[in-house]
Amino acid sequence: MSQDNLLEAFMGQLGTEGVLTGEALNERYSHIWEMDQPLRAKALLLPRTTEEVIQIMKICTHYAQPVVMHGGLTNLVGSTQSNEKEVVISLERMNRILELDEDNRTLTVEAGAILENVQQAAWNKNLMFPLNFGAKGSAQIGGAISTNAGGLKVFKYGMTRNLVLGLEVVLADGTLISSLKKLIKDNTGYDLKQLFIGAEGTLGIITKAVLKLIEKPRSRNSALLAFEDYNRVVKTLKWLESNLAGTLSAYEVLWQVTYRPMAAAVFGNNLPLAPEFPYYVLMETSGADQEKDRQRLEHLLSDALDQGMITDAALSDSPAQQEQLWELREHMDHVVALCRHDQHFDISLPIGQIEEYVLGVLMALDKLPFVRECYVFGHMADGNIHLIVDKTKQGEETINAVNEVVYAPIQSYGGSVSAEHGIGMHKKAYLHYSRSPEEIRLMKSLKQMVDPLGILNPGKIV
């Protein structure tokens, strides 16, 4: 097969404007944080329809051509990296919202739609798509589904997996698996869509999705809490959940090391709470009555202060104040900007053991001379902690040394090396800390069955 034949075949389907090669690739990249590094690929393909994706995959199967999928390029595990032997497919031109069904509370979209646009479309109809995370302005629905993204509201609304009702997927050989149903209940054999959710593009290309919406909450109240110790962070979560009658919608923790620079970046000298406490929590309630919900929260926080569960609290007074408060958690780029070389982790652990685990990791990192700092924060209510390790130097040796410190203890805690970001390239070597040999073998068998030539996102996950 000559390269020209392959590219001609693509151009025959997509036209010249849908196939970027050569110098045109210099304008493109494989991650939003590496825009200065030109995309390495044989070609970048920009289909407009599912039919074009089907035809591309038939050509790729014919030529055994490896393919890397691109969404919004915000993943944190190297899963959109490619090389000159691979073609890249981006669904950025397939970004339409196809239908919003208010009665069924569903939204049908093309996979290239940006998450923030999807959220807005639902919001405009007094509905909500609750998936929310810092990269929402760039991440695509196809990428979010392929990573089974989590984010800030998981413990109330679930992971992306819980928010997808139907999927349209193109398999490696061009077969279309279309199940764009709006059903909450459908026990007709295996739930095949779940196979593709979180598969990081290794089993199929997601081209459309039916998303589940919920009624837009009529009230939103946010507060920042300060704690003397981790035990109180855990106990207060349980106490708030039982007293807030299902309206607690977020409970995000920041270790002091993270609160200090974040608060300084967001609030300057006018901090909402003094920076001397070991733990801070950003919490949110979503309910039906703004004033009553606020009063209830105010009373509860006052009780919590009286009982010594929390040490200090700042309740936001306006939507603008809430937005600013949430910047503390959503704009971790403030912390990343302080790092010389940042390495990111998302760990899952039983909630009660997080403190012990983090202390052990911090002590071990302290012994690595090239580690400058470790910023700790996370989705506390989901048992999901993020670490950003700042280092004086980069390179395989330092990356592996930090990985070993962070991942090695995970198994003994019954935790996971990836709560939400996925495995991609960066965590492949550590998958065995979370999955048994039998599980990994089954994953490999599934991959072999669905993509026998191994052309979809080769080398990712397994």
Ligand SMILES: Cc1cc2nc3c(=O)[nH]c(=O)nc-3n(C[C@H](O)[C@H](O)[C@H](O)COP(=O)(O)OP(=O)(O)OC[C@H]3O[C@@H](n4cnc5c(N)ncnc54)[C@H](O)[C@@H]3O)c2cc1C
């Ligand atoms: C600032 C910041 C904050 C973040 N916060 C969170 C967070 O709180 N929670 C969280 O879970 N993640 C978070 N992430 C990680 C990232 O945003 C998510 O993983 C996101 O879901 C990736 O979507 P994307 O469109 O950018 O996908 P990409 O990065 O482009 O791709 C991700 C994977 O999906 C595959 N893929 C993309 N589109 C398709 C498709 N249509 N069909 C098949 N495969 C496809 C790619 O090949 C790749 O393997 C954060 C990232 C950043 C930069």
